[in-house]
Amino acid sequence: MRIYAxxxxxPEGRVSTYGRIAEEAGIARGARQVGAALRDLPGDRKIPWHRVINAAGKISHGSPAQAALQRRLLEREGVTMSEAGKVDLASYVWP
DNA sequence: CTCGTGACTTTGT
DNA sequence: TACAAAGCCACGA
Incomplete structure (x- = not known):
């Protein structure tokens, strides 16, 4: 629950990393658990899972389809990325 | 209690 | 930029 919250x-137009979220949620080094939580997400939840990326600013998971979807959702909110699909954390990561 | 697993992270080639 | 190795942590078998 902590993770979902x-x-x-x-906020829209911003992103965050697994590590940051884990810390915020109380699990100091549980970045993986965050990923697991999102992975098992039903989908009908109102959770902006697409704003969560790894420390390198990239999408590190699953099917190309899923990665493409996440990238599309982010760009729709104004988050730009390099060709390699890398987000500029310095300007989009949530403080 | 021990093992395997994984939407991670760091460090070093 | 890409890959490997070694940490780390909650969970279930």
């Missing part, structure tokens, strides 16, 4: 607090 934290992810839900990320």
């Amino acid at each position: 934290t992810v839900d607090s990320i």
Whole structure:
């Protein structure tokens, strides 16, 4: 629950990393757990899972389809990325 | 209690 | 930029 609440607090047009979220949620080094939580997400939840990326600013998971979807959702909110699909954390990560 | 697993992270080639 | 190795942590078998 802590994880869901934290992810839900990320405003539109901003992103956050697994590590940051884990810390915010109380799990100091549980970045993986955050990923697991999002992975098992039903989908009908009102959670902006697409604003969650890894420390490198990239999408590190699953099917190309899923990655493409996440990228599309982010760009729709104004988050730009390099060709390699890398987000400029310095300007989009949530403080 | 021990093992395997994984939408991670760091560090070093 | 890409890959490997070694940490880390909650969970379930």
